[in-house]
Amino acid sequence: MKPADPNTAAGAPGFARGSTSAVLARGLNPRASGEPKARPLTLIVNGRRLRLTTRDRRKSLLTFLREELDLTGAKRGCGIGVCGACTVLADNRPLRACRTFVAAVLGRNLTTIEGLAAPDGGLHPLQQAFIDAGAIQCGYCTPGMVLTAHAFLLKHPEPGRNEARRAISANLCRCTGYQQIIDSILAAAPHYRKKE
Amino acid sequence: MDEMKEKAWRNDAVAKVTGRARFTDDIKLLGLLHAVPVYCDFVHARLVAVDTAAAAKSRGVVRVITARDVPGSNRCGQILKDIHVLADDKIRYHGDVVAVIVAETRSQAIAAAKRVHVRAEPLPEILDPEAALVPGAALVHEEHGTNLIHRHVIRRGDTARGFAESAHIVEQEFRTPFVEHAYLEPEAALCHMRADGVIEVRGSMQHPYSTRRFVAEFLGLPLARVEIVGTPMGGGFGGKDDTAAIVCARTALAALLTGRPVKMTYEREWSMRESYKRHPYHLRYRMGVGTDGLIRAIQCRIVADGGAYCSTSPWVTWRSTVQCCGPYVAPHVDGEVLSVYTNHVFTGAMRGFGSPQVNFAIEQLVEIAAEKAGLSGVEFRRRNMVRQGSTTVTGQVLEGHAVSMSEVFERVLAESGYETKLRRSSRGRGEDDYYGIGLAMSYRGVSLGAEGTDVCAAVVSVQFDGSVLLEAGIHENGQGAESAMILLLAEELGVDRSRIIYRRPSTSAVPDSGTTVASRATIMGGGAVSRAAAAIRLQVAGAVAADLGCRPEEVRFAGGRLTAPGGRDIDFAEAAQRLYRDQKYPYALGVFPAPRVDWDESCGQGRAYFTWVYGCQAVELSVNQRTGRIRLLNAWAAHDVGRAVNRAMLLGQFYGGMAMGAGYGLFEEVAMSGGRLRSLNYDTYRIPRSTDMPEMTAIVLENRDPLSPSGAKSIGEPANELMAPAIANAYFHATGRRRCQLPLGGEK
Numbered sequence: 001m002k003p004a005d006p007n008t009a010a011g012a013p014g015f016a017r018g019s020t021s022a023v024l025a026r027g028l029n030p031r032a033s034g035e036p037k038a039r040p041l042t043l044i045v046n047g048r049r050l051r052l053t054t055r056d057r058r059k060s061l062l063t064f065l066r067e068e069l070d071l072t073g074a075k076r077g078c079g080i081g082v083c084g085a086c087t088v089l090a091d092n093r094p095l096r097a098c099r100t101f102v103a104a105v106l107g108r109n110l111t112t113i114e115g116l117a118a119p120d121g122g123l124h125p126l127q128q129a130f131i132d133a134g135a136i137q138c139g140y141c142t143p144g145m146v147l148t149a150h151a152f153l154l155k156h157p158e159p160g161r162n163e164a165r166r167a168i169s170a171n172l173c174r175c176t177g178y179q180q181i182i183d184s185i186l187a188a189a190p191h192y193r194k195k196e
Numbered sequence: 197m198d199e200m201k202e203k204a205w206r207n208d209a210v211a212k213v214t215g216r217a218r219f220t221d222d223i224k225l226l227g228l229l230h231a232v233p234v235y236c237d238f239v240h241a242r243l244v245a246v247d248t249a250a251a252a253k254s255r256g257v258v259r260v261i262t263a264r265d266v267p268g269s270n271r272c273g274q275i276l277k278d279i280h281v282l283a284d285d286k287i288r289y290h291g292d293v294v295a296v297i298v299a300e301t302r303s304q305a306i307a308a309a310k311r312v313h314v315r316a317e318p319l320p321e322i323l324d325p326e327a328a329l330v331p332g333a334a335l336v337h338e339e340h341g342t343n344l345i346h347r348h349v350i351r352r353g354d355t356a357r358g359f360a361e362s363a364h365i366v367e368q369e370f371r372t373p374f375v376e377h378a379y380l381e382p383e384a385a386l387c388h389m390r391a392d393g394v395i396e397v398r399g400s401m402q403h404p405y406s407t408r409r410f411v412a413e414f415l416g417l418p419l420a421r422v423e424i425v426g427t428p429m430g431g432g433f434g435g436k437d438d439t440a441a442i443v444c445a446r447t448a449l450a451a452l453l454t455g456r457p458v459k460m461t462y463e464r465e466w467s468m469r470e471s472y473k474r475h476p477y478h479l480r481y482r483m484g485v486g487t488d489g490l491i492r493a494i495q496c497r498i499v500a501d502g503g504a505y506c507s508t509s510p511w512v513t514w515r516s517t518v519q520c521c522g523p524y525v526a527p528h529v530d531g532e533v534l535s536v537y538t539n540h541v542f543t544g545a546m547r548g549f550g551s552p553q554v555n556f557a558i559e560q561l562v563e564i565a566a567e568k569a570g571l572s573g574v575e576f577r578r579r580n581m582v583r584q585g586s587t588t589v590t591g592q593v594l595e596g597h598a599v600s601m602s603e604v605f606e607r608v609l610a611e612s613g614y615e616t617k618l619r620r621s622s623r624g625r626g627e628d629d630y631y632g633i634g635l636a637m638s639y640r641g642v643s644l645g646a647e648g649t650d651v652c653a654a655v656v657s658v659q660f661d662g663s664v665l666l667e668a669g670i671h672e673n674g675q676g677a678e679s680a681m682i683l684l685l686a687e688e689l690g691v692d693r694s695r696i697i698y699r700r701p702s703t704s705a706v707p708d709s710g711t712t713v714a715s716r717a718t719i720m721g722g723g724a725v726s727r728a729a730a731a732i733r734l735q736v737a738g739a740v741a742a743d744l745g746c747r748p749e750e751v752r753f754a755g756g757r758l759t760a761p762g763g764r765d766i767d768f769a770e771a772a773q774r775l776y777r778d779q780k781y782p783y784a785l786g787v788f789p790a791p792r793v794d795w796d797e798s799c800g801q802g803r804a805y806f807t808w809v810y811g812c813q814a815v816e817l818s819v820n821q822r823t824g825r826i827r828l829l830n831a832w833a834a835h836d837v838g839r840a841v842n843r844a845m846l847l848g849q850f851y852g853g854m855a856m857g858a859g860y861g862l863f864e865e866v867a868m869s870g871g872r873l874r875s876l877n878y879d880t881y882r883i884p885r886s887t888d889m890p891e892m893t894a895i896v897l898e899n900r901d902p903l904s905p906s907g908a909k910s911i912g913e914p915a916n917e918l919m920a921p922a923i924a925n926a927y928f929h930a931t932g933r934r935r936c937q938l939p940l941g942g943e944k
Contacts, residue, residue, distance in 0.1 A: 066222075070224075071215070072215070072218065072219075072221075072222035073214070073215020073216075074215075075219070075380070075381065075430070076221070076382075076461075077380045077381070077382075077464070077878075078464045078877050078878045078879075079463060079464060079877075080464075080877055080878070080879060082877065082878040082879050083380060083878050085380055112215065113213075113214065113215035114214070114215045114216075116214070117214050123210070123213070123214070127213045127214065130209075130213050131204065131205075131206075131209040131210065131213055132203045132204055133204060133844070134204030134206075134844030134845060134847060134848050135204075136206065136209050136212050136213060137431075137674040137675060137676065137845075137848055137852065138379070138380065138381070138428075138429060138430045138431040138673065138674025139208065139211075139212030139213075139217055139428060139430070139674065140219065140379075140380040140381045140430030140431060140674075141380050142212050142213055143213075143215045146213060161891075165886050165887060165889075166886070166887055168886045169885045169886045169887040170885075171886075172380065172878060172883060172885065173380070173886075174377075174378050174379060174380055174431050174433070174852075174856070174883060175431055175674055175675075175848070175852045176848055176851060176852050176855075177848075177850075177851030177852045177853075177854055177855030177856075177884075177889060177892065178851070178855065178886040178889055179847075179851040179889070179891070179892055180204075180844070180847065180848060180851065181886070182886070
């Protein structure tokens with residue numbers, strides 16, 4: 001059985017700043033109501049259901065998250081889906097927001113770095129592990145790196161060091177040499193086992 | 197594994213791990229406009245006209261800016277003011293910017309940029325530094341009179357005599373490529389004019405004071421009317437100096453001309469195209485060794501491709517000059533290091549700053565010489581390395597600090613099992629993957645040395661309730677500089693680190709303290725913090741010493757309390773309050789001027805740096821016989837850092853430096869074609885991934901440096917400058933083939 005997500009399974013995902021006003025703006029947009037009903041017109045971001053306009057759906061997911069929802073944790077590093085700084089999770093699978101159109105993730109459950117901590121701001125054990133292991137330097141790759149590691153640990157709560165190393169091989173970091181990031185993934189792994 | 201596993205701490209960790217840290221592009225302002233640069237497809241050309249009419253009429257465009265709109269000076273530079281912030285007379289490289297489009301949205305600005313038309317007359321392209329030096333060659337900067345940017349020499353003894361005394365003479369050429377810093381965050385700037393008439397600049401840069409100068413001169417404003425506000429930055433590695441400052445200057449002009457806030461965020465392709473790189477070097481060496489295995493003479497000629505602008509080339513090549521012979525004693529030396537203008541992308545500061553190139557050469561050359569002299573590389577290094585009291589090739593006597601070259605070297609030999617593994621190395625024999633181990637070592641002058649004025653300031657003020665505000669003239673590049681300063685101050689004042697807040701840095705608050713490069717943050721910033729803390733201690737102790745029954749200088753600061761020798765004590769916060777009640781303020785400016793150095797440029801002799809960091813790294817690898825693919829198996833690094841201030845961050849510098857060094861050794865190279873970059877993003881410029889790296893072992897040596905008030909030296913660059921030659925030596929021990937051109941991977 002797939003282990004439960006230690007955060008979102010609790011049914012209390014965090015609301016990011018700025019998202020409320022964005023939802024209102026979408027809700028008031030008259031064009032949203034004229035859409036055909038065949039496909040879902042909504043997107044779930046950090047547990048919050050958002051209604052989308054046609055224009056929204058044509059945007060890149062990264063632009064939508066950053067510009068419309070003010071969720072700036074996902075970073076733009078290369079714009080071609082190579083560096084991984086824009087990684088977010090869709091149904092707990094990592095995807096490159098810079099190379100994904102909003103239309104491609106309609107109806108899916110997205111998690112950004114802003115949705116990983118508890119609603120009261122309490123850090124997720126993986127976030128705490130990144131801090132404790134010294135895995136953070138400039139911090140630009142960190143949100144994508146944390147989410148990639150989170151998705152990996154949900155599937156593999158008992159990883160070896162080499163597996164952890166391979167899990168982040170598609171996320172670039174220029175500061176750390178990766179060693180302390182791998183340390184933090186291994187340190188956080190027991191928390192994923194407990195929730196099973 | 198590593199020596200200690202205590203929990204790491206840094207002041208910005210929570211914000212960065214939750215996505216709350218707002219980098220420049222994450223910030224929005226009301227009425228924000230978006231700016232983008234405009235390039236043209238010339239490499240060297242005389243500019244005839246920049247036609248912006250069509251772009252100006254494009255949808256959403258508010259303003260198109262060209263060189264004609266610059267109110268101040270269009271020239272900038274830290275050494276020579278040869279950078280044309282907006283191209284005016286010529287195009288000197290493919291990354292020159294001819295105009296800036298300012299529009300309501302970013303996509304409108306990008307669309308309009310395509311409608312700028314540039315007319316120019318192509319000029320002969322100068323792409324080979326040696327050809328650029330031939331008399332009569334076309335000039336990149338006519339007013340400079342020559343394509344030679346600078347020439348450093350080093351002359352010691354008499355090399356003719358040295359070679360005559362030598363039993364073995366070896367000669368070798370080496371080449372290194374253009375290398376990209378590849379910070380994950382591309383350049384960005386956000387500027388607005390405040391009500392008080394000050395242009396406020398946020399941006400991704402590592403030299404706020406130089407940015408302030410560039411912006412002020414470009415806009416024709418006094419320094420006091422430009423304020424650079426510290427903003428989280430996504431990596432620099434030396435690369436967010438000139439280009440980052442220029443991006444800020446253009447954005448500030450857009451804000452000035454439109455009266456609205458303006459943001460300019462670079463795409464990766466623009467960043468790679470325009471930003472300066474690490475210098476490619478062509479190095480030619482000759483070394484003579486006596487029958488006793490001692491180096492008698494070294495001759496070298498090194499030519500660096502400076503690209504279109506001077507930038508920091510004279511400083512980068514100066515460090516190469518001082519360190520061109522590695523950490524070895526040589527009585528007779530004759531060398532020159534030239535930096536040359538070409539129409540390539542310009543080159544400047546990058547982590548290592550002129551040392552990675554010479555280390556790649558000299559650390560292979562000593563092994564080549566050792567072999568010829570019938571000695572092992574280990575024995576040869578033992579005989580020739582600098583030791584306590586040695587005189588360097590620039591005539592500097594190494595004293596006043598622990599010269600720990602031998603200590604770091606022997607530690608790496610022992611921990612890596614070097615000599616056993618060396619005997620097991622394939623040397624091109626066997627049918628499976630070749631296997632080999634190799635090492636390299638260096639000494640590195642700390643901070644700027646004789647490059648320039650080296651001084652740093654810090655301000656400490658204690659509040660009424662005993663909380664403390666700290667700011668220092670160093671910049672948080674991601675390395676954890678702010679956290680190191682907080683930890684040092686906490687220790688000096690004997691208070692918990694949670695009491696101390698590092699203020700959002702501003703160039704308007706702390707005196708110009710230079711650039712956060714040259715691995716100088718901890719030693720220089722730490723020095724300034726120590727001095728400010730000493731002044732604060734005297735002030736606070738002075739207010740309570742009488743009550744405690746002792747003299748102010750006898751008061752001990754620890755555990756959040758002030759304690760007299762007799763045992764009477766008082767809470768730190770209470771002592772601070774007492775001071776305020778006495779109408780005195782616990783406030784101090786600490787200034788740390790680097791100890792004096794001296795330098796004679798005519799012969800390249802002098803006391804180049806006030807202290808040195810000693811380091812050694814080893815790497816174990818395999819080479820696939822069929823594909824030539826190199827796989828790193830293990831790596832070790834030992835560095836004498838003086839003192840570990842923040843251990844986890846220190847280890848992060850070890851690992852990150854080694855990874856970047858491994859990329860340099862294995863596959864990093866900016867591909868060029870006729871002056872145009874072919875590597876413009878991470879798909880065509882490969883940096884190390886997690887799976888390219890082996891497990892790394894960090895060996896931290898701490899011989900406190902008496903010339904550093906905090907005892908700490910530096911690590912950022914030492915960790916970065918040794919991996920490539922260590923890989924090259926391991927490659928040789930594995931395959932029996934000497935490779936003298938970087939990068940080494942990917943070729944059979």
